[in-house]
Amino acid sequence: MKSQVKIKGQTVLDTTWNREIYASKIPTLNAFYKCSNSLLIASSKIDSLGLWELDIPEGLNTEIIRIHVSKKAYPVASLIIGGEDNNHAFIAIGKSGVLNYIHSGDRLFSDFACKTDPLNGQMKKIKGLFEAREFDYQTAKDPHIKTEIRSALAKELRIIADTISDVLPAIYAAHLSDMGFNKDEVYDTMAAIDAKFGSHPYLEEYALDTRSNRTATVVIVICGLLFISYLSFRALLSYQTRHKKKLRDSLSGREVEVFNLVIEAKSNKEIADILHVEISTVKSHLHNIYTKLKVSSRNQLKRFS
Numbered sequence: 001m002k003s004q005v006k007i008k009g010q011t012v013l014d015t016t017w018n019r020e021i022y023a024s025k026i027p028t029l030n031a032f033y034k035c036s037n038s039l040l041i042a043s044s045k046i047d048s049l050g051l052w053e054l055d056i057p058e059g060l061n062t063e064i065i066r067i068h069v070s071k072k073a074y075p076v077a078s079l080i081i082g083g084e085d086n087n088h089a090f091i092a093i094g095k096s097g098v099l100n101y102i103h104s105g106d107r108l109f110s111d112f113a114c115k116t117d118p119l120n121g122q123m124k125k126i127k128g129l130f131e132a133r134e135f136d137y138q139t140a141k142d143p144h145i146k147t148e149i150r151s152a153l154a155k156e157l158r159i160i161a162d163t164i165s166d167v168l169p170a171i172y173a174a175h176l177s178d179m180g181f182n183k184d185e186v187y188d189t190m191a192a193i194d195a196k197f198g199s200h201p202y203l204e205e206y207a208l209d210t211r212s213n214r215t216a217t218v219v220i221v222i223c224g225l226l227f228i229s230y231l232s233f234r235a236l237l238s239y240q241t242r243h244k245k246k247l248r249d250s251l252s253g254r255e256v257e258v259f260n261l262v263i264e265a266k267s268n269k270e271i272a273d274i275l276h277v278e279i280s281t282v283k284s285h286l287h288n289i290y291t292k293l294k295v296s297s298r299n300q301l302k303r304f305s
Contacts, residue, residue, distance in 0.1 A: 004055060004056060004057065004058050004097075005055075005056040005060070005061075005093050005096065005097060005098070005099065006053060006054070006055055006056070006097065006098045006099070007023070007053070007054040007056060007067070007091060007098075007099045007101055007114075008051075008052070008053045008054075008098065008099070008100050008101065009021075009051075009052055009053075009067075009100070009101030009102070009103075010049065010050045010051050010052070010101075010102075011046060011050050011052065011069065011103075011108060011109070012050040013046065013050065013069065013108070016071055016072060017069050017070070017071060017072065017087075018069060018070050018071070018072055018076075019045060019046040019047075020043055020044065020045055020046060020069070020070075021043065021044050021046055021052045021054065021067055021068070021069050022040055022042070022043045022067065022068055022069070022070075022076065022077075023040070023041050023042040023043070023054050023056060023065050023066070023067050024039040024040050024041060024065060024066045024067075024068070024077070025039050025041050025060065025063070025065060026063065026064040026065060026066055026090070027039070027201075028201075028202060028204075028205045029064075029171070029172070029175045029202050029205070030205060030223070032064075032066070032090065033079060033081065035066075035068075035077045035078060035079045036077050037076065037077050039077070040076070040077065041056065041057055041060075041065070042054045042055055042056055042057065046069070054067065056093060060093045061093055061094060061095070062093070062094060062166075062167055062168045062200065063092075063093055063168070063201065063202070064090055064091070064092055064093070064123075064168070064172075065090070065091050065093055066088050066089070066090050066091075067088065067089055067091060067101075067109070068087050068088035068089075068109075069087050069088075069108070070087065071085075071087070081234055082234055083245065084106060084107060084108075084245070085108070085245065086107050086108060086109060087108055087109065088109055089101075089103065089109035089110055089111050089112075089113065090111045090112060090123075091111075091112060091113075091114060091120060092112060092114075092117075092119045092120050092122075092123045092168055092169075094117070094119035094120075094166070094168065095119070096114075096117050096119070099114040099117055099120070100114060100115075100116060100117075101113055101114055102114070102115050111123075111124065111127055112124035112127060119166060119168065119169070122164065122166060122169040123168070123169055123172060126157070126160060126169060126172055126173050126176065127172075127176075129153075129156065129157070129160075130153070130157070130176045133149060133150075133152070133153040133156075134153075134231065136149050137149045137150060137153075150179045150181075151179075151182075153177070153179070154177045154178075154179050154182050154185070155177075157173045157174065157176050157177035158173070158174065158177050158185065158186075158189050160173040161173040161174040161177065161189050161192075161193060162189065162192065167193065167196075167197040167198075167200055168200075168202075170193045170196075170197070171190070171193055171200060171202045171203065174186060174189040174190050174193060175202075177189065178224060178227070179224065180221060180224025180225055180227070180228060181224075183220050183221065183224070186206075187206060190203055190206045250292045251289060251292060251293075252288075254275075254285060255285050255288055255289050255292075257275060258271060258275070258282060258285040258286060258289060259289055259301065259304075261274060261275075262286070262289075262298055262301055263301065263302065263305045268282045268283060268286075289301070
């Protein structure tokens with residue numbers, strides 16, 4: 001009988017964050033970053049010490065959930081991907097009735113960080129292997145070396161998928177082994193997992209009985225290319241997020257107040273009235289903000305909101 005899972009953790013937040021944490025269902029392994037209110041399955045208040053406790057509904061055994069917090073004035077179902085403000089993490093749900101989430105590092109969250117849980121330990125090891133090889137791929141210059149890195153990584157992940165004793169890490173490793181040019185091998189691995197462990201919701205998206213369909217093959221290849229493009233996009237987004245945060249952090253306290261009022265579409269006169277200063281002072285602050293953020297108009301400031 002499947003039972004309810006409780007996740008306990010501690011996340012230290014500054015005043016820019018809402019003091020509530022949410023859990024979302026991950027419907028498929030190609031929808032890790034899909035975020036909507038309809039996928040939310042649990043929430044918990046975060047107390048003054050950063051402690052929280054999520055009660056995960058029954059029926060999610062051997063699946064992945066995502067936990068996240070949201071910035072103030074942001075929608076509840078919103079993700080920040082990359083950088084110090086990365087606001088989410090993934091957790092594998094298995095047989096453990098209680099998961100103690102203990103993240104490490106400088107970011108708010110880290111994936112599969114339930115250190116005493118064997119299932120999350122396996123998932124974290126697989127993800128670490130993937131990210132290490134992807135770093136090698138991104139830093140390599142020679143196209144042949146890049147191809148060799150990707151081929152070797154795919155092989156390593158398929159070996160893990162073939163030999164590991166739990167269905168979720170097996171599917172996860174096989175999923176990450178998909179490099180776009182090895183579809184048949186990925187499908188063979190998924191079929192072997194299906195034969196070994198039986199049906200699983202995350203296997204359904206691979207449509208194991210339709211590999212011979214040429215149209216489906218074309219679609220899968222395109223998805224693989226989009227996945228690679230997405231990795232590049234994430235790297236770019238992470239850089240842009242860090243750059244914008246660095247520029248925002250250069251603003252003084254008063255400049256931050258003026259910036260926030262500008263984002264709220266307040267006029268110079270309205271800002272002056274709210275802050276009890278002269279309009280000329282507001283204009284001076286605006287000039288400094290434009291200079292520090294390297295913009296020339298109020299509309300351009302919205303990129304930093």
